[in-house]
Amino acid sequence: MFTARRLSMVAAITAFALMAGCASQNPYDPNTQAPAEGGVSKTAKYGALGALAGAVAGAAIDHNNRGKGALIGAAAVGAAAAGYGYYADKQEAELRRQMEGTGVQVERQGDDIKLIMPGNITFATDSANIAPSFYTPLNNLANSFKQFNQNSIEIIGYTDSTGSRQHNMDLSQRRAQSVATYLTSQGVDGGRVSTRGMGPDQPVASNGTADGRAQNRRVEVNLRALPGAQGATSTVQ
Incomplete structure (x- = not known):
């Protein structure tokens, strides 16, 4: 079972993943396209949700070092969940640049x-x-x-x-x-x-x-x- 300390650790990892996603969501042009979903990009949203699931799974698997397991799970699953959203962010930004004035x-x-x-x-x-x-x-x-x-x-x-x-x-x-x-x-x-x-x-x-x-x-x-x-x-x- 998770202790309060371990649950706090998972929550902290998830919050970190969400903040990291928000900080790196860039490719929206702030003058033409506001991030959807209440200011959080899909990259950040799905990355953070993936990180939470990965953290829980990682902590459950690594019984000897739940903190380390949570970190590994959050990194692996969070990256996979955010992958295509990040890809689409970059493609959108490049298309906006190339189509400007056309x-x-x-x-x-x-x-x-x-x-x-x-x-x-x-x-x-x-x-x-x-x-x-x-x-x-x-x-x-x-x-x-x-x-x-x-x-x-x-x-x-x-x-x-x-x-x-x-x-x-x-x-x-x-x-x-x-x-x-x-x-x-x-x-x-x-x-x-x-x-x-x-x-x-x-x-x-x-x-x-x-x-x-x-x-x-x-x-x-x-x-x-x-x-x-x-x-x-x-x-x-």
Whole structure:
């Protein structure tokens, strides 16, 4: 059984892990993305919870030196639990840096990252040919996706509501495929890439104005952890 002294030690280790996680959570840009979950990043949150579980398990296993066992358990399990969250933090920060000034929006949703590319930089009206202004963001994305290779890349094309639904569904699929083809031509692993055409579905603005239609003619890229990457620590420095 744990004594009060040993339980205090476990609590202290967990508090230390949480503070360390908060101190190292950085990669959020404080001007654009506030850490979620009441000011504590997912890296810190899961790392601390993992540290608590690891501390309890480590103390239980090492009967001769429960303090040492708790420290070892906290370090091992806490690192594993925080691994992908830390990886996503670093990837998000790098994408924000690379996409600055390009018109591409970077959004964080838990451990997932979404990139929103509006129609004014991606494709001309009724075209699936990549616009000249789109090559620089795509080249930057290709370089990032090759460096950060622990997530899947889902590319979704959208259109405005002008024209028939079937035409727009086909056009949005061709736009998504154009992006995928270009990224793979730049060395991104095609096994990570999938495409979908959503046509005029899920508009983000009114189709009653030219500006709204341009916002709806967009491409979104969703980045999610590959199977086995969740909880795995990253080698990206």
